[in-house]
Amino acid sequence: MDKKLGVLGGSGLYEMEGLKNIKTHKVSTPFGDPSDEYISGQLEDGTTLFFLPRHGKGHRFLPSEINYRANIYGFKKLGVEWLLSASAVGSMKEEIEPGHMVVPDQFIDRTFRRASTFFGEGIVAHVPFGDPVCAQLRTLIVEASKSIGAKTHDKGTYVCMEGPQFSTRAESVSYRQLGVSVIGMTNMPEAKLAREAEISYATLALSTDYDCWHEGHDDVTADAVMEVMQKNVVMAKKIIKTVALNLSNQPSPYRGLLKTSIVTDRSTIPQATREKLKLLLNES
Secondary structure, eight states, rough: OOOOOEEEEEETTTOOTTEEEEEEEOOOTTTTTSSSSSEEOTTTTTEEEEETTTTTTOOOGGGHHHHHHHHHHHHHHTOOOEEEEEEEEEEEOOOOTTTTTEEEEEEEEEOOOOOSOOOSOOOOOOOOOOSSSOOHHHHHHHHHHHHHHOEEEEEOOOEEEESSSSOHHHHHHHHHHOOSSSSESSSHHHHHHHHHTTTTEEEEEEEOOOHHHHHHHOOHHHHHHHHOOOOOHHHHHHHHHHHHHOOOSOOOOTGGGGGGGGGGGGGGGGGHHHEEEHHHTTOO
């Protein structure tokens, strides 16, 4: 099979050295429009990368407004089985400084306004999610990050808040008491939906600030985040390229997961729902 890596993140990530045959793809889904057109390009070894700016070009969508289902479904429709999420985050630990990279292995979901499943309307699926990050892809990201000289933190918990406001000081302190490593606004329900779509998902978290818990630093502001983020993006592009070149051409380890996760008798699934989910159900 052809190697394909999906990348969710900022709109400039595809502007990387060595990427050729750049094309745009307008993808329709039964869940509405994705955040924007997908951009594809090929590396020297033939690996195809598909990029999607999750907030849309020009950063138009709030975290709560992102059509997460359409975004993930679109990657599925393009044949992507490996998905790297490049995400700006706030650090919740002293040792994770702005500019550092974190590759989480766990999530805490504190969102409440987002559709977090493809299922319902006559079909029930319960996918296993105890380990929400693909270990194979996460290892590749860690190795790639270290190989380019980035200060890299292996493992950690990402707490996803609703936003768009940054945390209160009380919230920030309470999250630290939970032992989380970073805080962000976008990786849920991305990870949940990727698992339902049988796509391997892992996060490259780019630390931009200390949230508001750190008394020795100014409170987080959008301007400060973007300033650090621009520096981080240079490293993120190198990491993404290295991951893509080292990616296995084997299918995702989650391929076929729904065979044991759907508990509904398929003969009872409404035709409209079956048609809507035929790509996920692997039905022609």
